[in-house]
Amino acid sequence: MKKKLIAGNWKMNGSLAANASLLEQVLAGLPADPCIVAVCAPAIYVQQVAGLTQGTAIAVGAQDVSAHDAGAYTGEVSASMLRDLGARYAIVGHSERRQYHGETDALVAIKAQKALAAGVTPVVCVGETLAEREAGRTEEVVRRQLAAVIHLNGHCISEIVVAYEPVWAIGTGKTASPEQAQEVHAVLRAQLQSATPQAERIHILYGGSMNAANAAQLLAEKDIDGGLIGGASLKAVDFLAIIAAASAA
Numbered sequence: 001m002k003k004k005l006i007a008g009n010w011k012m013n014g015s016l017a018a019n020a021s022l023l024e025q026v027l028a029g030l031p032a033d034p035c036i037v038a039v040c041a042p043a044i045y046v047q048q049v050a051g052l053t054q055g056t057a058i059a060v061g062a063q064d065v066s067a068h069d070a071g072a073y074t075g076e077v078s079a080s081m082l083r084d085l086g087a088r089y090a091i092v093g094h095s096e097r098r099q100y101h102g103e104t105d106a107l108v109a110i111k112a113q114k115a116l117a118a119g120v121t122p123v124v125c126v127g128e129t130l131a132e133r134e135a136g137r138t139e140e141v142v143r144r145q146l147a148a149v150i151h152l153n154g155h156c157i158s159e160i161v162v163a164y165e166p167v168w169a170i171g172t173g174k175t176a177s178p179e180q181a182q183e184v185h186a187v188l189r190a191q192l193q194s195a196t197p198q199a200e201r202i203h204i205l206y207g208g209s210m211n212a213a214n215a216a217q218l219l220a221e222k223d224i225d226g227g228l229i230g231g232a233s234l235k236a237v238d239f240l241a242i243i244a245a246a247s248a249a
């Protein structure tokens with residue numbers, strides 16, 4: 001069985017001092033044979049985190065990449081720049097970017113393509129809003145979001161990571177039940193299976209208020225290969241408890 005992947009999403013939090021202190025605590029508490037661990041830091045801190053985690057079991061990721069390679073795109077950061085600083089992963093299509101920055105399925109697919117081309121593993125986020133779930137549209141929405149990425153990146157789709165993050169569960173303290181999450185993960189796995197014979201090796205993460213108390217149960221589900229952790233990744237004790245659960249799963 002493949003190792004689980006636990007990725008922290010620090011969002012727009014941290015400082016040079018706070019990052020160093022958090023990483024010091026997490027590194028000191030890692031189990032002997034940990035699951036795969038990554039922390040997705042604000043772009044400006046990727047180099048710092050890469051330096052502090054060099055030679056350790058923690059990989060560094062970014063939270064977004066530009067849809068462009070280079071040029072007159074003021075304020076943008078390209079996938080190759082992030083790779084240059086040490087980023088191994090990049091979240092793309094997080095619901096906060098879809099919601100606050102108007103990112104479309106087509107744009108997210110291009111961002112995944114740019115990450116792959118730079119040798120950065122895209123963590124492609126999909127997930128329905130509460131209104132969409134209540135309207136019975138969950139499957140249709142996540143399939144549409146993933147389809148755009150598969151359409152553009154079909155030839156290397158086995159290189160991506162998928163994160164199922166129901167929007168209603170992010171930062172709200174409301175978690176999808178293990179059964180609810182597994183149901184959607186199975187849909188995503190089947191969709192990946194029709195795109196590649198290597199779908200089993202793709203990590204499908206759950207994200208949305210995953211914490212020390214609910215991680216083990218979620219991670220016990222067949223198609224839940226890890227977690228994308230927001231709030232709980234900022235507290236060493238909580239992040240370590242999730243890593244411990246994933247390492248034992």
Ligand code: PGA
Nearest residue numbers: 170171208209229230231
């Ligand atoms: P949360 O965030 O764990 O704080 O709910 C998850 C995410 O947005 O990736």
